[in-house]
Amino acid sequence: xxxxxxxxxxxxxxxxxxxxxxxxxxxxxxxxxxxxxxxxxxxxxxxxxxxxxxxxxxxxxxxxxxxxxxxxxxxxxxxxxxxxxxxxxxxxxxxxxxxxxxxxxxxxxxxxxxxxxxxxxxxxxxxxxxxxxxxxxxxxxxxxxxxxxxxxxxxxxxxxxxxxxxxxxxxxxxxxxxxxxxxxxxxxxxxxxxxxxxxxxxxxxxxxxxxxxxxxxxxxxxxxxxxxxxxxxxxxxxxxxxxxxxxxxxxxxxxxxxxxxxxxxxxxxxxxxxxxxxxxxxxxxxxxxxxxxxxxxxxxxxxxxxxxxxxxxxxxxxxxxxxxxxxxxxxxxxxxxxxxxxxxxxxxxxxxxxxxxxxxxxxxxxxxxxxxxxxxxxxxxxxxxxxxxxxxxxxxxxxxxxxxxxxxxxxxxxxxxxxxxxxxxxxxxxxxxxxxxxxxxxxxxxxxxxxxxxxxxxxxxxxxxxxxxxxxxxxxxxxxxxxxxxxxxxxxxxxxxxxxxxxxxxxxxxxxxxxxxxxxxxxxxxxxxxxxxxxxxxxxxxxxxxxxxxxxxxxxxxxxxxxxxxxxxxxxxxxxxxxxxxxxxxxxxxxxxxxxxxxxxxxxxxxxxxxxxxxxxxxxxxxxxxxxxxxxxxx
Numbered sequence: 080x081x082x083x084x085x086x087x088x089x090x091x092x093x094x095x096x097x098x099x100x101x102x103x104x105x106x107x108x109x110x111x112x113x114x115x116x117x118x119x120x121x122x123x124x125x126x127x128x129x130x131x132x133x134x135x136x137x138x139x140x141x142x143x144x145x146x147x148x149x150x151x152x153x154x155x156x157x158x159x160x161x162x163x164x165x166x167x168x169x170x171x172x173x174x175x176x177x178x179x180x181x182x183x184x185x186x187x188x189x190x191x192x193x194x195x196x197x198x199x200x201x202x203x204x205x206x207x208x209x210x211x212x213x214x215x216x217x218x219x220x221x222x223x224x225x226x227x228x229x230x231x232x233x234x235x236x237x238x239x240x241x242x243x244x245x246x247x248x249x250x251x252x253x254x255x256x257x258x259x260x261x262x263x264x265x266x267x268x269x270x271x272x273x274x275x276x277x278x279x280x281x282x283x284x285x286x287x288x289x290x291x292x293x294x295x296x297x298x299x300x301x302x303x304x305x306x307x308x309x310x311x312x313x314x315x316x317x318x319x320x321x322x323x324x325x326x327x328x329x330x331x332x333x334x335x336x337x338x339x340x341x342x343x344x345x346x347x348x349x350x351x352x353x354x355x356x357x358x359x360x361x362x363x364x365x366x367x368x369x370x371x372x373x374x375x376x377x378x379x380x381x382x383x384x385x386x387x388x389x390x391x392x393x394x395x396x397x398x399x400x401x402x403x404x405x406x407x408x409x410x411x412x413x414x415x416x417x418x419x420x421x422x423x424x425x426x427x428x429x430x431x432x433x434x435x436x437x438x439x440x441x442x443x444x445x446x447x448x449x450x451x452x453x454x455x456x457x458x459x460x461x462x463x464x465x466x467x468x469x470x471x472x473x474x475x476x477x478x479x480x481x482x483x484x485x486x487x488x489x490x491x492x493x494x495x496x497x498x499x500x501x502x503x504x505x506x507x508x509x510x511x512x513x514x515x516x517x518x519x520x521x522x523x524x525x526x527x528x529x530x531x532x533x534x535x536x537x538x539x540x541x542x543x544x545x546x547x548x549x550x551x552x553x554x555x556x557x558x559x560x561x562x563x564x565x566x567x568x569x570x571x572x573x574x575x576x577x578x579x580x581x582x583x584x585x586x587x588x589x590x591x592x593x594x595x596x597x598x599x600x601x602x603x604x605x606x607x608x609x610x611x612x613x614x615x616x617x618x619x620x621x622x623x624x625x626x627x628x629x630x631x632x633x634x635x636x637x638x639x640x641x642x643x644x645x646x647x648x649x650x651x652x653x654x655x656x657x658x659x660x661x662x663x664x665x666x667x668x669x670x671x672x673x674x675x676x677x678x679x680x681x682x683x684x685x686x687x688x689x690x691x692x693x694x695x696x697x698x699x700x701x702x703x704x705x706x707x708x709x710x711x712x713x714x
């Protein structure tokens with residue numbers, strides 16, 4: 080049985096081909112046998128007809144002889160009998176005609192041929208005395224009886240053929256039914272059932288169950304198909320789980336990036352709102368501890384050369400540790416790193432016996448992370464993250480800590496620069512105030528001091544005539560000092576204009592008219608982009624200084640301020656006063672405010688020019704360059 084099973088082909092296509100060939104051969108065999116039996120029956124039927132014709136021919140021959148017909152017709156009838164016997168003997172495939180020979184039919188046919196051969200000479204010999212009616216009739220009857228016996232023998236043989244044909248047709252019908260049943264069974268077993276399993280597996284795959292598998296059977300084609308389906312399901316399962324893991328990993332990565340971005344945003348917001356370095360450091364320590372998950376955070380600032388590290392701020396760090404490490408020498412503790420080798424690193428705390436980490440170990444910290452604070456190539460300090468458990472430092476964490484430390488360094492440097500700018504601005508304003516006081520009030524006080532000395536001397540001399548004149552000079556000096564103080568207050572209370580400089584100029588001219596009693600006119604021409612606020616402030620100071628010089632020295636009755644707007648602005652202050660000579664020595668001695676105007680103009684890149692002649696008035700012009708963003712490109 081095993082050898083038979085191995086001999087039976089495994090491929091389903093080969094099985095169906097073999098079954099089809101067997102059914103085809105059986106069909107061809109059945110058709111051939113059916114045709115052969117049918118031909119035999121048709122040939123036997125034709126032979127029966129010829130045997131009947133032979134019997135009729137024998138009776139015609141006897142009738143022709145007894146009826147006295149023309150003797151010439153008898154040989155023709157004899158020839159017909161001869162042809163009929165010869166046809167029955169050899170048959171005729173074209174008709175078809177074939178005697179269904181059997182032992183009985185051959186005996187009868189041989190007897191018929193013998194009797195005919197014995198009777199034939201009688202018919203061919205005319206007037207023969209032996210041809211008497213009674214004897215001839217007896218011979219004809221014997222011949223006909225033999226012919227009838229031959230016909231019965233042929234009919235018996237044909238009946239057997241017919242029975243065989245009917246039996247074969249029944250068998251063929253039974254085989255056709257059996258073949259249909261076998262085909263349905265084979266199709267159900269080898270095709271429909273495996274397809275149903277594949278279909279069920281596909282439905283499981285469609286439902287998202289990638290663990291679906293199809294049982295592999297011995298049929299080669301469906302075995303390959305089932306193996307391919309199982310491989311596809313396994314691949315899909317791997318891809319699905321791999322994709323799910325990738326999505327989870329990407330989600331975690333995005334969440335970590337979102338957290339880092341949120342931390343950077345919070346630190347940026349803190350940097351924007353912080354006003355002092357102490358406030359910035361404390362807020363940064365709190366934010367960094369929340370982001371890093373550290374148990375405590377310390378921010379240490381280094382001095383020039385990174386020789387000492389000072390505790391700038393901390394969060395959740397024990398107070399004792401803060402006091403002990405308020406100032407550390409470089410190298411005394413593992414927290415401070417040399418500037419050349421400073422990097423973000425993890426520092427394990429092995430034991431409290433370690434001199435450099437003993438305080439951290441006593442407080443229960445297991446490790447710490449040191450992050451240097453750099454601004455460009457300078458080391459400003461270090462951030463220390465303290466952990467009571469093992470801490471890992473990944474590349475993402477390293478990048479985040481370095482970025483946050485960089486933000487802290489930039490913010491600290493910005494605060495330092497802003498403090499320097501404020502200090503410089505205060506220093507400049509103090510210098511300007513000192514110059515203003517020196518050039519106005521100080522000189523007036525010196526003049527008043529001289530007048531008081533003259534008054535004292537006149538009183539001592541008893542020169543009553545000189546006292547009224549001296550007192551008048553003192554009153555004039557006091558009034559001048561009062562005006563100077565008021566003008567200084569106006570200068571230093573001037574605020575940066577929020578919009579167009581036109582409103583600020585109009586306000587300045589109204590105040591000048593109230594102080595001096597002179598007519599002042601504003602002439603605006605052209606169109607241009609508004610000046611920056613700081614530039615407008617300096618322009619106002621220059622215009623105010625020019626108006627102050629007009630009030631003090633010009634002796635004018637009318638003043639005009641012209642403004643030419645455009646890419647380059649030009650401001651002009653004209654008066655119809657007494658004028659002066661513009662040589663260098665006189666300019667330096669007489670017009671002390673011109674130096675102040677030129678200093679203010681230099682701050683904004685502008686240029687001040689003075690044109691004046693004695694008796695022809697004075698013109699002070701200020702040329703302001705266009706902002707850098709508005710300058711045309713150089714060809």
